[in-house]
Amino acid sequence: FVTTPALSAVRTQRATALNLIMTEEEISAILSKANGCVESECAVSDVDDLIAELRDQQKVLSARLENIMNAVAHLQAANAAGDKRKTDDVRSIVKDMLRVFTTGLAGRAASRLQGRATSIASRTYSSTRPANDRIVIAVGGNALQRRGERLTIENMLKAAADMAPTIASLAREHELVLTHGNGPQVGELALERSAASFDVLGAESMGQIGYVLAQALSSAGCPTAPVICQVVVDMQHEAFRDPTKFVGPIYGAKEATALSQSFGWIMKPDGEYFRRVVPSPPPVEILQVEAIRTLLEKCPSVLPIACGGGGVPVSRVPSNPRTLVGVEAVIDKDRCGAKLANELDADGLIILTDGGGIWQNYGKPDAREMKLASPEYLLGTKAGKAFPGSMGPKIQAAIDFVQNSTKDDAWAAIGDLRDASKIFGNEEGTLIKKFSHSNGVVWRERKKVATGIGGPKLSSDQHKSG
Numbered sequence: 001f002v003t004t005p006a007l008s009a010v011r012t013q014r015a016t017a018l019n020l021i022m023t024e025e026e027i028s029a030i031l032s033k034a035n036g037c038v039e040s041e042c043a044v045s046d047v048d049d050l051i052a053e054l055r056d057q058q059k060v061l062s063a064r065l066e067n068i069m070n071a072v073a074h075l076q077a078a079n080a081a082g083d084k085r086k087t088d089d090v091r092s093i094v095k096d097m098l099r100v101f102t103t104g105l106a107g108r109a110a111s112r113l114q115g116r117a118t119s120i121a122s123r124t125y126s127s128t129r130p131a132n133d134r135i136v137i138a139v140g141g142n143a144l145q146r147r148g149e150r151l152t153i154e155n156m157l158k159a160a161a162d163m164a165p166t167i168a169s170l171a172r173e174h175e176l177v178l179t180h181g182n183g184p185q186v187g188e189l190a191l192e193r194s195a196a197s198f199d200v201l202g203a204e205s206m207g208q209i210g211y212v213l214a215q216a217l218s219s220a221g222c223p224t225a226p227v228i229c230q231v232v233v234d235m236q237h238e239a240f241r242d243p244t245k246f247v248g249p250i251y252g253a254k255e256a257t258a259l260s261q262s263f264g265w266i267m268k269p270d271g272e273y274f275r276r277v278v279p280s281p282p283p284v285e286i287l288q289v290e291a292i293r294t295l296l297e298k299c300p301s302v303l304p305i306a307c308g309g310g311g312v313p314v315s316r317v318p319s320n321p322r323t324l325v326g327v328e329a330v331i332d333k334d335r336c337g338a339k340l341a342n343e344l345d346a347d348g349l350i351i352l353t354d355g356g357g358i359w360q361n362y363g364k365p366d367a368r369e370m371k372l373a374s375p376e377y378l379l380g381t382k383a384g385k386a387f388p389g390s391m392g393p394k395i396q397a398a399i400d401f402v403q404n405s406t407k408d409d410a411w412a413a414i415g416d417l418r419d420a421s422k423i424f425g426n427e428e429g430t431l432i433k434k435f436s437h438s439n440g441v442v443w444r445e446r447k448k449v450a451t452g453i454g455g456p457k458l459s460s461d462q463h464k465s466g
C-alpha cells in the first residue's frame with residue numbers, strides 16, 4: 001500500500017480492487033499515524049505507534065492471504081472430481097468464497113472476531129451442526145500408514161498428504177485440535193533402538209508424526225503448531241501389570257517367541273498373528289493443556305497438534321511432585337484425546353480410523369452399524385466394557401468425553417477418515433450423545449454386513465516387520 005494522502009483520490013476510482021487488499025478504515029488508520037509522524041519530529045513513541053499499526057495490518061493481510069489460499073485449495077479439491085463432482089457443492093464453495101471477499105473486509109475488529117470460523121468455508125456438510133464448534137480430532141497411527149504398506153517416511157508423507165485436505169477443510173469451519181496415534185511408529189522406533197525407553201521413543205514418534213502432519217497441512221493451506229505434550233500417569237495403575245497396547249509390526253508365532261526370549265518383550269495375539277504389547281495407563285494430567293488453550297484463543301488461524309501418541313508418559317516423584325520422570329508405557333491416544341477435549345471444554349470429539357463406526361457383531365454376517373448411540377446404551381452392552389480389538393478404547397473415550405463434559409449437548413463420533421465430512425451430518429460413522437428414546441441406539445439401515453467398510457481387520461492387512 002501507499003502511505004501518501006494522494007492515495008484516497010486514486011482509491012475512489014479503483015475502489016473494488018483496492019478494497020480486496022485493505023479497507024478505507026484500515027488505510028486511514030495507517031495514514032493518520034504516518035502523517036502525525038512526518039508532521040512532528042517523528043519521536044520514538046510516534047514511530048513505535050506506527051510500527052504497531054503496521055504490524056497489526058500485516059497480521060490482518062496475512063490472514064486474508066491465507067483465506068485466499070484456502071479458497072484455492074478448497075476449489076481445487078472440489079474440482080478434482082472432474083465429471084463426478086457435485087456442481088451444487090462447487091457452487092456453494094464459490095458462494096462462500098464470495099462471502100469472504102464481501103464480508104471479510106468489514107474492518108479489523110470484525111476480521112479478528114471472524115478468525116478461522118468464516119475464513120473460507122464450504123458449508124456443504126454442516127447443515128446439522130453449528131459452525132465453529134471446538135472439536136478435538138483424533139486420527140489413528142494406522143491412518144498414517146495404509147494397511148499392507150511398509151512403514152516408511154515416504155509412505156507416511158503420502159498418507160498425510162491424502163488426509164490433509166479433509167482436516168484443513170474442517171479446520172476452516174471449526175476450532176480444531178488435532179491429535180494422532182503412534183502405535184505402528186513407536187514400535188518401529190523400538191525395533192531400531194531396543195535400549196531406548198518408551199517415553200523417549202514416544203517423544204521421538206510425536207516429533208516425527210507432528211512434523212509430517214504439519215508439512216502436509218501447511219501444503220493444504222492450514223498452518224499448525226505441533227506441541228510435544230507430557231502426560232502424567234499413575235504408576236500404581238493395574239495397566240502396568242497387564243500390558244495391552246499393541247505397538248510395532250505383526251509377527252508369526254515362532255518369531256514372536258524368539259523376540260520375547262531375546263528382548264523380554266511381552267507378545268500377545270492380534271488376530272492370527274502376534275504383536276508386542278506395552279502398558280497403557282490412562283492419562284491423569286496433561287501438562288501442556290494451558291499452552292494449547294492459549295494457542296486456540298490467541299492464534300485462531302493456527303491448528304494445534306497435541307497429545308500425539310497419547311502424550312509422553314511421565315510420573316511425579318512422590319517425595320517431590322514437581323520432579324517428573326519418564327515412564328515405560330504408551331498412552332492410548334483416544335483416551336488422552338477425550339481428556340484433552342474435556343479440559344478444553346470442547347463441543348465434540350471425533351475419532352477417525354480406517355474403518356467405519358461401531359458395529360454390533362463385528363465381522364459376522366449379521367453385523368450392523370450404530371448410527372446413533374447413547375453412552376448409557378454403550379455401557380450396557382459389551383461395547384462399553386470389553387469390546388474386542390482396537391474399538392474398545394475408542395468407545396470408552398467417546399463415553400468418557402460425553403459423560404464428563406459440562407455441556408449437555410456434547411457429542412463424540414467414530415468413523416472413517418475418508419467420511420470425515422459426512423460424520424457431521426451423521427450420514428456416516430457412529431454419533432455418541434445423550435438421548436433417551438429408541439432405547440439409546442439407532443441402527444444404520446443400509447449397511448448390512450461389516451465385511452466391506454468396517455469389515456474385520458485381518459492381521460495380514462497390517463504392516464509386517466521389515
Ligand SMILES: Nc1ncnc2c1ncn2[C@@H]1O[C@H](COP(=O)(O)OP(=O)(O)O)[C@@H](O)[C@H]1O
Pocket residue numbers: 139140141142143181183352353354355356357358359360362387388389390391454455456457
Ligand atoms: N466392533 C467394531 N466396530 C468397528 N470396528 C471394529 C470393531 N472391532 C474392531 N474394529 C476394528 O478397529 C479398527 C480401528 O482400530 P485401530 O486400527 O486400532 O485404529 P487406529 O486407527 O486408531 O490405529 C477398525 O478399522 C476395525 O477394523
Ligand SMILES: NC(=O)OP(=O)(O)O
Pocket residue numbers: 139140141142180181182183184308309310330331332333334
Ligand atoms: N498411542 C496410540 O493410541 O496409538 P495408536 O492409535 O496408533 O494405537
